[in-house]
Amino acid sequence: TSSPSPASGAAQVLVASNRGPVSYEVGDDGSLRAKRGGGGLVSGLSAIGPDAGALWVCSALSDGDREAVRRGVGEDGVRMLDIPADVHADAYNGIANSVLWFVHHMLYQTPLEPVFDAEFRRQWASYETYNRAFAEALAQEAAEGAAVLVQDYHLCLVPGMLRELRPDLRIGHFSHTPWAPPEYFAMLPDDIQVRLMEGLLGADRVAFLTWRWATAFENCVQGLDPYRWLPLWPSGAPRAVEHVRKDPGTGRERITRKTLIGVHSLGADAEFLHARSHEPDVEERMAALREEIGAGRKAIVRVDRTELSKNIVRGLLAYRQLLDDHPELLEQVVHVAFAYPSRQDLAVYRDYTAEVQRVADEINSQYGTPGWTPVVLHVKDDFARSLAAYRLADVALVNPIRDGMNLVAKEVPVVSDEGCALVLSREAGAFQELGKDAIAVNPYDVIGTATALHEALTMPTEERAERTKRLAAAATALPPAQWFLEQLNALRDQAS
Numbered sequence: 478t479s480s481p482s483p484a485s486g487a488a489q490v491l492v493a494s495n496r497g498p499v500s501y502e503v504g505d506d507g508s509l510r511a512k513r514g515g516g517g518l519v520s521g522l523s524a525i526g527p528d529a530g531a532l533w534v535c536s537a538l539s540d541g542d543r544e545a546v547r548r549g550v551g552e553d554g555v556r557m558l559d560i561p562a563d564v565h566a567d568a569y570n571g572i573a574n575s576v577l578w579f580v581h582h583m584l585y586q587t588p589l590e591p592v593f594d595a596e597f598r599r600q601w602a603s604y605e606t607y608n609r610a611f612a613e614a615l616a617q618e619a620a621e622g623a624a625v626l627v628q629d630y631h632l633c634l635v636p637g638m639l640r641e642l643r644p645d646l647r648i649g650h651f652s653h654t655p656w657a658p659p660e661y662f663a664m665l666p667d668d669i670q671v672r673l674m675e676g677l678l679g680a681d682r683v684a685f686l687t688w689r690w691a692t693a694f695e696n697c698v699q700g701l702d703p704y705r706w707l708p709l710w711p712s713g714a715p716r717a718v719e720h721v722r723k724d725p726g727t728g729r730e731r732i733t734r735k736t737l738i739g740v741h742s743l744g745a746d747a748e749f750l751h752a753r754s755h756e757p758d759v760e761e762r763m764a765a766l767r768e769e770i771g772a773g774r775k776a777i778v779r780v781d782r783t784e785l786s787k788n789i790v791r792g793l794l795a796y797r798q799l800l801d802d803h804p805e806l807l808e809q810v811v812h813v814a815f816a817y818p819s820r821q822d823l824a825v826y827r828d829y830t831a832e833v834q835r836v837a838d839e840i841n842s843q844y845g846t847p848g849w850t851p852v853v854l855h856v857k858d859d860f861a862r863s864l865a866a867y868r869l870a871d872v873a874l875v876n877p878i879r880d881g882m883n884l885v886a887k888e889v890p891v892v893s894d895e896g897c898a899l900v901l902s903r904e905a906g907a908f909q910e911l912g913k914d915a916i917a918v919n920p921y922d923v924i925g926t927a928t929a930l931h932e933a934l935t936m937p938t939e940e941r942a943e944r945t946k947r948l949a950a951a952a953t954a955l956p957p958a959q960w961f962l963e964q965l966n967a968l969r970d971q972a973s
């Protein structure tokens with residue numbers, strides 16, 4: 478399958494990601510309904526759009542998506558790949574979300590996990606197949622010399638595979654996750670480490686959300702034949718990985734190629750958020766939330782996917798500690814926790830979801846009174862309600878164990894009506910930019926988090942407003958459209 482294909486496509490700019498900008502549902506009458514997704518990548522790509530010869534290649538994820546592919550229904554500028562459901566499940570649930578996600582977020586509970594056995598090898602074969610399907614589709618669609626921006630840990634092998642098929646392309650890879658420290662990355666079987674690096678370093682440019690993750694990546698490349706990491710090119714130019722070949726006869730080294738390392742910190746989209754957060758459905762939800770919170774009470778808000786790395790349970794335990802330590806806060810504060818379903822095909826995510834519910838119920842039965850529900854937990858995804866909570870929040874709790882960036886930390890200060898104190902994990906990528914005006918927490922330290930919540934609740938109103946302003950400015954420094962263009966331009970400008 479890997480014989481070079483001619484430059485046959487017309488797309489000048491291509492994006493590849495597992496989840497695309499649109500999904501389909503089959504209605505009761507058999508018709509297909511398209512639902513456009515949100516998020517940074519979607520608004521980023523709209524800066525280019527199909528008219529400018531841009532194409533987004535993504536997976537069909539649902540039965541509706543697969544049906545759309547079968548019926549030939551689609552949007553301009555989007556190509557969905559109907560990868561067999563079992564191959565996709567192994568690649569997405571098995572390798573991407575249960576192995577790579579765990580490694581980069583340091584989620585394994587050793588000594589029981591991980592176990593790299595025959596089942597892992599079977600799933601890995603699917604991951605290869607799934608990546609190859611993307612590489613082949615991209616090779617087919619790309620115009621001569623086009624720029625291809627491959628997204629995330631689902632598609633680590635695509636750059637290497639695509640380079641073999643189409644050496645004329647400019648290929649970038651962007652990681653939206655953290656990158657594992659070398660000791661953690663080294664848990665992966667050796668050949669898999671090499672395979673992942675070979676895949677990624679097939680790109681001209683490998684980019685991350687912060688220098689912390691980029692440096693971790695460089696540290697993992699160190700010592701891996703046949704690469705050599707350059708902290709900085711001469712004259713302060715970007716960091717790079719050199720691809721070195723040794724002549725077997727003379728033993729002399731030759732540099733065949735360089736992969737540059739880039740950092741682009743995705744920011745919040747202020748214009749969109751301001752407009753969207755003042756629409757009538759958000760106002761309605763604010764009224765409902767005010768009822769749930771109760772007049773005069775302060776709100777500690779969190780909004781997350783129910784994701785292991787988001788640390789929702791320790792957040793609840795910290796809130797309980799706060800109530801234990803400060804009886805004067807009883808009846809005066811509410812923890813508004815939105816924990817939206819995520820990756821429910823995986824048992825560990827289902828168990829975590831149940832644990833979040835259990836701890837919230839426990840706190841409510843321990844402390845609740847007829848007129849006060851200490852934890853208001855919502856688990857049904859509702860973006861308008863999230864925005865309503867951002868506007869009302871007195872305190873935002875963002876305490877991930879580890880996070881590539883965390884856009885909630887960036888969105889809250891932008892949307893907040895009257896200023897919101899931000900309690901922020903130092904392990905979130907966003908901490909690099911927001912740390913100065915946030916209250917920092919060690920995400921594992923429940924008592925420390927409780928103390929930070931108290932500090933946030935008692936922060937003088939003026940200081941809170943001032944900090945929120947500065948946080949909003951830092952959070953919007955590189956909005957999605959610019960973030961996307963910056964990467965694209967860097968890739969195009971790069972010397973081969």
Ligand code: F6P
Pocket residue numbers: 496629653654819820881
């Ligand atoms: O953080 C990495 C990421 O791929 C994000 O881009 C995205 O928000 C999240 O994970 C979603 O994961 P999934 O597609 O599994 O729901």
